[in-house]
Amino acid sequence: MTDSILIVGGGVAGLTAAIACAEAGVRAIVVEHDAIVGGRLAAAMTQKSSVGDSIDGVPIPKLDALAKMSNIEIFTLANLEEIQGGPGNFDISIRERARFVTEDCTLCNHCRPVCPVVRSNEHDAGLSYRKAIYAPFPETMPPEFVIDIDACLNTPPNYLPCNRCTEVCDDDAIHFDVPLERLHQRKVGAVVLAAGFETATDSGASHRGYGEYPDVVTTAEMERLLTAPGPTGGFAARPSDEEYANSILFILDELTPFAVHIVASQIGRLIAQDVTKIALLVTNQPGNGEQGSLLQGFPEGLTVNYGLLQKVEARADNKITVTYADFSSSRIPEEQYDLVVLNSIVSPASGLDGLAQVIGCELADNGYVSRPDSDNSCATSRPGIYAAGGAAGATILGTAVAEAEVAASAALAHLDPRLLGDGHAAAGDSEAGLEAAVASQEELRARIERALFAMLESGE
Numbered sequence: 001m002t003d004s005i006l007i008v009g010g011g012v013a014g015l016t017a018a019i020a021c022a023e024a025g026v027r028a029i030v031v032e033h034d035a036i037v038g039g040r041l042a043a044a045m046t047q048k049s050s051v052g053d054s055i056d057g058v059p060i061p062k063l064d065a066l067a068k069m070s071n072i073e074i075f076t077l078a079n080l081e082e083i084q085g086g087p088g089n090f091d092i093s094i095r096e097r098a099r100f101v102t103e104d105c106t107l108c109n110h111c112r113p114v115c116p117v118v119r120s121n122e123h124d125a126g127l128s129y130r131k132a133i134y135a136p137f138p139e140t141m142p143p144e145f146v147i148d149i150d151a152c153l154n155t156p157p158n159y160l161p162c163n164r165c166t167e168v169c170d171d172d173a174i175h176f177d178v179p180l181e182r183l184h185q186r187k188v189g190a191v192v193l194a195a196g197f198e199t200a201t202d203s204g205a206s207h208r209g210y211g212e213y214p215d216v217v218t219t220a221e222m223e224r225l226l227t228a229p230g231p232t233g234g235f236a237a238r239p240s241d242e243e244y245a246n247s248i249l250f251i252l253d254e255l256t257p258f259a260v261h262i263v264a265s266q267i268g269r270l271i272a273q274d275v276t277k278i279a280l281l282v283t284n285q286p287g288n289g290e291q292g293s294l295l296q297g298f299p300e301g302l303t304v305n306y307g308l309l310q311k312v313e314a315r316a317d318n319k320i321t322v323t324y325a326d327f328s329s330s331r332i333p334e335e336q337y338d339l340v341v342l343n344s345i346v347s348p349a350s351g352l353d354g355l356a357q358v359i360g361c362e363l364a365d366n367g368y369v370s371r372p373d374s375d376n377s378c379a380t381s382r383p384g385i386y387a388a389g390g391a392a393g394a395t396i397l398g399t400a401v402a403e404a405e406v407a408a409s410a411a412l413a414h415l416d417p418r419l420l421g422d423g424h425a426a427a428g429d430s431e432a433g434l435e436a437a438v439a440s441q442e443e444l445r446a447r448i449e450r451a452l453f454a455m456l457e458s459g460e
């Protein structure tokens with residue numbers, strides 16, 4: 001009988017599930033394809049982050065607390081290679097790619113300046129640059145630097161035309177003569193899929209000045225600007241000249257709950273930074289009552305206009321001019337802003353289809369993991385496999401965290417009850433497992449309600 005649960009994805013949902021398992025007294029094995037854990041909230045999870053222990057009233061895991069939990073095993077740069085067996089007794093293979101920098105790394109930073117390879121920093125939404133050897137943030141898990149071997153001049157392996165980094169590393173922490181990949185075998189009782197979702201720039205964004213004017217950004221980039229370890233120290237500064245932005249326009253094509261949550265959260269933080277003028281332009285006709293109720297998610301007094309976007313253009317003084325045909329008045333206002341923010345579109349994590357194939361669970365028509373069991377919203381089509389957060393669709397933070405806890409609870413039900421601490425639902429047989437699943441569903445609803453309530457209470 002195994003004492004472990006596999007969690008695929010090391011973002012906020014995956015780490016929440018891992019902590020829930022670890023606190024229940026079992027081993028959590030986290031498999032993350034990126035070089036660090038934390039996903040898009042990695043910077044907010046650092047010990048010194050000014051974000052605090054919660055975002056929008058939702059508690060987020062902290063990396064320093066995570067590091068103290070000895071029963072969480074984390075594989076980064078890793079993928080689930082194979083899974084066989086059934087609930088309570090899965091055999092899994094994990095393929096881990098080489099980091100080329102060992103735990104001996106002291107973060108002295110001697111290597112970074114000498115590396116000649118410059119790449120856009122994907123951990124900073126592309127708003128900053130990194131080298132081929134780098135650490136995405138000052139504090140990460142794992143803490144050591146990593147080499148992007150696809151960008152490194154020493155690719156292909158054993159061809160060493162560069163070595164500038166190894167020559168300045170006094171701690172002998174950089175090694176190219178290591179296996180490129182290693183396979184790890186484990187036994188787990190259940191799996192929590194928490195692969196997250198991805199944000200991308202709308203293909204129509206280039207017609208709105210994105211990519212042409214640096215001060216037209218996406219909500220994903222704005223999130224980085226508003227994060228303390230981000231490129232502007234957590235303040236809404238214009239990427240073009242790093243001047244503080246005093247007037248900001250958000251443009252949404254439609255009011256969906258997810259988009260409203262993201263934009264409302266960012267507007268709340270901008271208000272706290274005393275940004276004097278914030279407005280929202282919705283480019284589709286105002287909808288029915290549901291749209292009206294979604295508007296209530298925004299801070300009171302926010303200027304909301306509805307109109308067909310006509311032009312986004314930079315002026316000589318760095319202001320961005322926006323013109324639109326107002327639906328209600330037929331006027332064509334022309335307004336100036338320091339910063340314009342376009343909505344990022346969300347999609348299933350890249351590789352989710354391949355992962356679903358490896359695991360043997362079905363995807364829904366929208367490309368996310370299907371959860372067909374209406375009695376247990378986290379169960380996938382394969383018994384013993386649960387999906388939480390963005391793996392099953394783009395979710396707001398509170399929902400992702402709540403689902404992660406419920407998925408972890410359902411996964412724990414497949415382990416021997418004697419392994420679990422007090423107060424945790426556990427079932428080794430199907431009847432008790434069903435009870436746990438039903439309890440999970442009720443718990444899920446209650447947790448989501450609490451998360452949304454906390455969000456509204458915080459005024460964001």
Ligand code: SF4
Nearest residue numbers: 105106108109111169
């Ligand atoms: S020089 Fe070596 S010890 Fe210093 S940051 Fe680079 S890899 Fe780490």
Ligand code: SF4
Nearest residue numbers: 115152153162163165
């Ligand atoms: S060996 Fe690779 S990582 Fe090191 S300095 Fe050269 S290009 Fe950069």
